Amino acid sequence: GAGVSQSPSNKVTEKGKDVELRCDPISGHTALYWYRQSLGQGLEFLIYFQGNSAPDKSGLPSDRFSAERTGGSVSTLTIQRTQQEDSAVYLCASSPQAGGFTDTQYFGPGTRLTVL
Amino acid sequence: AQTVTQSQPEMSVQEAETVTLSCTYDTSESDYYLFWYKQPPSRQMILVIRQEAYKQQNATENRFSVNFQKAAKSFSLKISDSQLGDAAMYFCAYRGAAGNKLTFGGGTRVLVKP
Numbered sequence: 144g145a146g147v148s149q150s151p152s153n154k155v156t157e158k159g160k161d162v163e164l165r166c167d168p169i170s171g172h173t174a175l176y177w178y179r180q181s182l183g184q185g186l187e188f189l190i191y192f193q194g195n196s197a198p199d200k201s202g203l204p205s206d207r208f209s210a211e212r213t214g215g216s217v218s219t220l221t222i223q224r225t226q227q228e229d230s231a232v233y234l235c236a237s238s239p240q241a242g243g244f245t246d247t248q249y250f251g252p253g254t255r256l257t258v259l
Numbered sequence: 260a261q262t263v264t265q266s267q268p269e270m271s272v273q274e275a276e277t278v279t280l281s282c283t284y285d286t287s288e289s290d291y292y293l294f295w296y297k298q299p300p301s302r303q304m305i306l307v308i309r310q311e312a313y314k315q316q317n318a319t320e321n322r323f324s325v326n327f328q329k330a331a332k333s334f335s336l337k338i339s340d341s342q343l344g345d346a347a348m349y350f351c352a353y354r355g356a357a358g359n360k361l362t363f364g365g366g367t368r369v370l371v372k373p
Binding site: 174176178185186188191193199202232234236246247248249250251252253255 | 294296301302303304305306309350354359360361362363364365366
């Protein structure tokens with residue numbers, strides 16, 4: 144079946160602009176994750192959604208970052224007033240369920256964000 | 260908080276030879292899961308192998324195997340009969356049994372020489 148898809152593949156924006164990154168998880172997966180991969184910080188957890196539960200936002204670096212998941216499927220990560228330090232690859236992952244060994248996360252190809 | 264350390268920024272291996280990547284972690288939890296992911300230039304993270312902490316038997320997936328030493332908090336990956344397609348960044352990752360997020364190491368770049 145289809146894997147996790149993300150769009151756009153690459154995004155170049157100007158400092159101060161807002162951007163939206165999209166993630167389509169694997170069909171049937173109830174858990175969805177966002178991570179950020181940057182040269183200075185490595186791979187960092189940002190946010191996690193599980194079904195209809197309140198998301199775990201503990202990894203969001205500032206209030207400029209937000210995410211939503213509509214209908215338990217597609218997710219959008221929004222970065223407001225982008226800064227140059229937001230430049231990174233944003234990775235989305237999904238898993239069949241939260242917890243347990245079967246909760247292996249499958250990743251999308253990422254969105255490379257460049258803030259000029 | 261859990262931490263994952265990969266002490267080798269880069270490893271080089273001759274095609275058909277074996278290479279071992281190191282990973283150590285720090286946790287106070289007794290039950291958890293460990294993973295190795297491969298990230299080729301395409302950026303997509305691909306699961307290589309996974310291990311449950313309560314299992315003493317080391318996981319094996321074809322040419323990939325792990326050496327899991329729970330007491331030492333060590334989780335190394337061995338790639339046997341290395342192929343050109345194995346060239347990539349390899350990340351070790353930890354997840355608590357009750358948790359959700361993955362904590363990643365800094366990665367090891369594997370170069371395969373023909």
